[in-house]
Amino acid sequence: MTNMREVTFEQATYADWKTAAEGALKGKPFESLLTKTIEGITLEPLYTKESLFEKIDGKLEEQISTIRTMKAEGAFGVAQAAYGENIEAFIAQAKDALQRGNQYVTVGKVAFEWTEDALKQLGALLSAHPFRLNIEDEAVLGVFEFITNKEQVGYVQSTQPIDLPDFPNVRTFNANVLSAHYEGATSIQELAIALAQAAEFMKGASFEEVEKKFFVSFALDTHFFMAIAKIRAFRVLWKAFAKAYGVETPQPVHIATETSLRSFSKLDVYVNLLRAGNEAFSAVIGGADLLTVHPHNILTGPTNQSVRIARNVALVIKEESQVTKVIDPSGGSYFIETLTHDLVKEAWAYFLKIEEAGGYEAASEMIEADLQASWSERIEKVKKRKTVLVGTNNYADATEEVPAETFVEVNRLAQPFEELRVTFKEHPMKAQILTYGELKTTKPRTDFVKGVLATAGIVPEVTEPTVDLTEIVHMLTTTTADYVVLSATDEDTKAVMEALLAAKPEHVIFDVAGKFDANWTEKGLNGYIFAGLNIYEKLTTVHASMKEVQR
Incomplete structure (x- = not known):
């Protein structure tokens, strides 16, 4: 049996680690591992004694x-x-x-x-x-x-x-x-x-x-x-x-x-x-x-x-x-x-x-x-979910109501979404997610859209996935929802979008899950829902559009 006390391992260098990390990234740049804080400080994925000594210039013990x-x-x-x-x-x-x-x-x-x-x-x-x-x-x-x-x-x-x-x-x-x-x-x-x-x-x-x-x-x-x-x-x-x-x-x-x-x-x-x-x-x-x-x-x-x-x-x-x-x-x-x-x-x-x-x-x-x-930078990151507030701007419980009581009042990052939820409570909006394609391909985007809507306290109706174009068009033309979002793969979205836009009722606000370079907004599409979007601004705009349509 090997005596582990006598076993030695070759010490890996930072360069060795970086090479291994680049291989694990599968084509993504090494810089994707760097994180820049609001202070303007860049956080490295790995810190070593050598990098510390170089940064502190021999003054570690003094610090x-x-x-x-x-x-x-x-x-x-x-x-x-x-x-x-x-x-x-x-x-x-x-x-x-x-x-x-x-x-x-x-x-x-x-x-x-x-x-x-x-x-x-x-x-x-x-x-x-x-x-x-x-x-x-x-x-x-x-x-x-x-x-x-x-x-x-x-x-x-x-x-x-x-x-x-x-x-x-x-x-x-x-x-x-x-x-x-x-x-x-x-x-x-x-x-x-x-x-x-x-x-x-x-x-x-x-x-x-x-x-x-x-x-x-x-x-x-x-x-x-x-x-x-x-x-x-x-x-x-x-x-x-x-x-x-x-x-x-x-x-x-x-x-x-x-x-x-x-x-x-x-x-x-x-x-x-x-x-x-x-x-x-x-x-x-x-x-x-x-x-x-x-x-x-x-x-x-x-x-x-x-x-x-x-x-x-x-x-x-x-x-x-x-x-x-x-x-x-x-x-x-x-x-x-x-x-x-x-x-x-x-x-x-x-x-x-x-x-x-x-x-x-x-x-x-x-x-x-x-x-x-x-503060503006912090709020912008929260609205885009680059800063996650669990239970508020992500992983939210759509059925929860914002308490009206206020005991302590300070500036908080959650306030915009709390106010948004109150707004949708006072003027409810009926939402629907149209799913086109097989369940395994539509579920990720469907869940993403549901998560976005949950931040405003909205529980959408989710249709059963279908691959029948006639059926999905019929669902859109007969919907009673104020706001409809299409959930499909990029390929399926491109295949059905023209037909859906042609059939869309005038009063329905229609969005699509994903980000596309297309001229669909000129044909009646309201916009897109995708990762990195300012979801607060999106939902605020949708709510304003709904109130305008209802007048």
Whole structure:
């Protein structure tokens, strides 16, 4: 028997792998394996030690060391938000969360006013536990009059610095990029904006004064590796930022994170659980100091059960994954280290651009325009399904209705399709798929069209496949549908299209599955349904045409 310890294998080179990959692609170019992100970073299909060293120019150890020294000791803090219709319900939920593993009292959206009595009750709770305050209502700041433990640890998340000299362990200089995130910011833009906000704080204080009270707030999206790299990159950037102010050994920078709602949807809400879990795990691997996981149904209103599930996402990661027992879990990964370096380089360049424009406040119009461009690109990708939102723009349940309730309102990628579904609910459209050919040849396109229509909440009638031209023409001429789509192979479509167009009733909106170079639209064809199409625009146009015909 062979002793496997003595067996050696010839090490394959990148060139060997590339040759094998090109063979497996069967004629497709190798470049088809490259992926360009919204940040403008090109992701390679394979990363090697050699490619990493070449990219980082011998500074890998310095990058890893910086990330680790800029991280505060200890595992991340679980900061589950509490909610409530009144202060009593909020306090009860917060106390229950603390008993079940929560570590930071975190104020979520509440439906009551911060009266003196409410502030006293909150103050008593914050006197005994670390906290994270998100200042949406400035009235909550009155709680500091009722916090008896002046040494308590806390984070005050706000767009403006807050002066709390009597609370030395409460961080109040917050680089808050959450609003930029929901305006569409890329990871590069978020990192640069955070530095630019920090630079604004420096105008009225020394670096040493600011760093004692400073922290940054990031929302983490579903792009797993990019989210990990974003957190790591900020630590490298903070070291460079400190050096620009003459500080060689800054204190570790604190990073508070929360799961992003940008990809959340009111449709198929349990998919939001998967999104939140993905985002939370990336936060922990990236080295976040604080983590808030939003409940999967927060868009319409959290429940005690959904709050508990969200909290348990963080607890399972902390207690069962063992990832917190590893210093910098992603450190040394060729891919993540390369991505971290790319983000550092590009974010620093964008930060300098902001500073050259006069700083964060002076460059607000430039930043706003850049964020708008990023948001438009994100929305366009969702509408074309280049970015998939499971249960919303792909793999949708056509029978599901969009809940009317709204508890939290932020810019979300799912909103266009939610609104589209409401539009079709208010003005229903009857749709039919004509299948011409054998089932095995028509089914792929039929399923594709059904999937497209499902995003608008449409369940079409699907005819039995037929190879009889007379029968398919009869089906079209006698249809009661407002909208009809032909599903057939390219060859069969070309064979029957002229006859179908000649027989098509004037009131029927007629499309074909597939993409063709033909002049059929001049003969009455409405258009085509194919992969890569802007399906939101297509369905919106079809609905408008249907309403016009019905007038």
